[in-house]
Amino acid sequence: MMNNKPQNIKVNLENNKISITWSDAHVSEYSFSLLRHACPCAECRGGHDNMGQEPDPEVFTMPVEDSPRTHLVDVEGVGSYAISIYWEDGHQYGIYNWDFLRALCPCKTCRET
Secondary structure (H helix, E strand, O other): OOOOOEEEEEEEOOOOEEEEEEOOOOEEEEEHHHHHHOOOOHHHHOOHHHOOOOOOHHHHOOOOOOOHHHOEEEEEEEOOOEEEEEEOOOOOOOEEEHHHHHHOOOOHHHHHO
C-alpha cells in the first residue's frame, strides 16, 4: 500500500474528466468513461472474488462511452481513503480507494511501470 494521497481532486463536467493531484505532485487525469469501465464494485467486477486493488488491464483499451452509464452526477468522499461516484444511470456502488485510483492512472508513465 502506498502512502500517496490526493492533495486536490477536480471534477470537470465540460471535459468529462476527474483530475487528481497526488502528494508526490503527480497529476492523474481520468475520463468518466474509464472510471465507469473500471468500477471496483462487486457487481461490475463479477462478484467479491474478483475484487482487488488492481484495475483490469482491459479498461485501458475500451472505447470511450457517452451514455447515462458514464455521465457523472456526483462524487463524495468516503472517509479519508476513497471517493464514491454516482452515475446518471443510478449506479453508485463503486468505492474508488486511493491505491486503486493511482493504479488506474492512464498516463504513459504509469502505464509503462
